[in-house]
Every structure is written in structure tokens, then in C-alpha cells.
Amino acid sequence: MKIHNIKYLLIGAFMLAFSACDPIVDEQHLSDSTDVAGVNLKVTHSTPGGNKITLTMDTPGVTGYWDYNLGKALTNEATIVYPIPGKSTFTFVGTLGSKFFTKTIDAQIDKLDTRLDQDWYDLVSENTAAGKTWIFAGVAGTGAEYWFMSPPDNPDSAMSPWWNAGDCCPPLDVAGSMHFDLNGAANYNHYQTASAAAEKGTFVLDISNRKLFITGSKILGYEAGNTANEYNIITLTEDKLVLYVPRSLKDPTTGWTFVYKPQ
Numbered sequence: 001m002k003i004h005n006i007k008y009l010l011i012g013a014f015m016l017a018f019s020a021c022d023p024i025v026d027e028q029h030l031s032d033s034t035d036v037a038g039v040n041l042k043v044t045h046s047t048p049g050g051n052k053i054t055l056t057m058d059t060p061g062v063t064g065y066w067d068y069n070l071g072k073a074l075t076n077e078a079t080i081v082y083p084i085p086g087k088s089t090f091t092f093v094g095t096l097g098s099k100f101f102t103k104t105i106d107a108q109i110d111k112l113d114t115r116l117d118q119d120w121y122d123l124v125s126e127n128t129a130a131g132k133t134w135i136f137a138g139v140a141g142t143g144a145e146y147w148f149m150s151p152p153d154n155p156d157s158a159m160s161p162w163w164n165a166g167d168c169c170p171p172l173d174v175a176g177s178m179h180f181d182l183n184g185a186a187n188y189n190h191y192q193t194a195s196a197a198a199e200k201g202t203f204v205l206d207i208s209n210r211k212l213f214i215t216g217s218k219i220l221g222y223e224a225g226n227t228a229n230e231y232n233i234i235t236l237t238e239d240k241l242v243l244y245v246p247r248s249l250k251d252p253t254t255g256w257t258f259v260y261k262p263q
Helices: 002-021 118-124
Strands: 041-045 052-057 063-067 077-081 086-095 100-109 132-136 147-150 177-181 187-191 199-206 211-215 230-237 240-245 255-262
Touching: 041 100, 052 063, 052 086, 052 100, 118 177, 118 199, 118 230
Parallel strands: none
Antiparallel strands: 041 052, 052 077, 063 086, 086 100, 132 177, 132 255, 147 255, 177 187, 187 199, 199 211, 211 230, 230 240, 240 255
16 A cells, blocks of 8 residues: 555656646737838928938837948938938938838939038049049159058958059059949949050948948959958048958968059
């Protein structure tokens, strides 16, 4: 009799132990506060047709950020001074609750009545539609430091040449040029030589992060560039542009520095 009682007590103890280990599942299901059609986007101009605009997403329960082509604003509302006249499309990237979405809105910029950051004028000139052409700031065989190996991963050392490659071994496009303008878009053209046809692309000038991005074309001195076509801006003035890559295609163990002047 005692044996049977002990057996039943053991069985009961095991059952309690296993039941105590069962997880308590509190299932929470995300639900959408609206659909994409219900997300309200708007553009407000500070002056009629002017280039200072406020991008707003004001639908409750929706969060995300604005992609305004030349950068991102990690907020539902952003005021920007847009440098490109004409019709532009801006994108809001957000979440409805259970899923992500993108939605766009167009804005027509008729006049650049709010002055841009000076970096824009230094890069493309005061005549932003006509733009500006840049060439290398040196000639091979003269000792000029215009295209050279520099320390890797350190923009502060960009102007410390390890090897002045441009003096003995100039880049393939040493006689070429690159042109930036804001004529309806952020236009960029690379010219292999003075008489070559343009290789057309676009560019992004990220002023806050001191970066220049090239898309669809290549930088002047491209053989020492990088696959992302992303460059640190070391110097940008009216008469000098210095770009730097932390790791070069020409030698991935080094950085590389490019020095340009207006044509």
C-alpha cells in the first residue's frame, strides 16, 4: 500500500514539474492603423513656387522618414532648401503597423528664391543650371600632387602623400574632366578626354556628412576610386576640390586623394 502511495506521489510531482515549465504565450498581433491610400503626404512652399519647402506626413499611427533625393530626414516632417528647379518627386518610407510601405509626392520648384548652402555654388557655380567643369590640378612630370596614394581609413591624413602616382603614372583620364550642374536634376558628366563624349550620371552632395556620391558614371581618376563611387570631401571651395577614398581600387591597402581645379 505504501509503495503505491509513493508511486502516485512521484507521478504527481513529475506532472507538476513539467507543467511548471510550460511557457505562457502572450500573443500580440500587429495591426495596420490605415492603408497606403490613407497616408496623407503634403508639400508646403514658403513662397509660391519657391525652393524652401516643408515635407509632411500627418497620418496618425504611421511612422517613417523622408527620402528627398539628396539625403534623408529621419522624421515625419522636414523643411529643406531644395537646389533643383522643376518637378521633383519625394518619397516617404514608413510603416503602417504590420508592414512597410513607400509613397511619393511631387513638387514643382519654379524659382530658387532661398539661397543654397555655399557648397552648392562652390561645386556647380552661381549659375547652377549651367554648372561647372573640374579638371586635375596638376600635370604629370612637374611634381604636382593632384592624384596620389595616401594613408588608408583616415580623411585627416588625406593630404599626406605616400606615393605621388600622378607625376610618373598619370590616370587614364588625366586629360579629361567632370561637369556638375542642377539643370532639372543633379546632373554629372565624366569626359575621358577633352574630345570624348560624356558618360552621363547623377550626383548627391551630402553636405552634413561631407560626402560626394556619383551614380551611373565615374569620378575623374576612377581607376583609383571605389566601387561605391563614394568620396569624402576634404576641401570644397570656389577654386579647389579635394576628394578622398579610404580604400582605393588601385591598391586596397591604401587610401587615395584626388585634387581638382575649375577648368
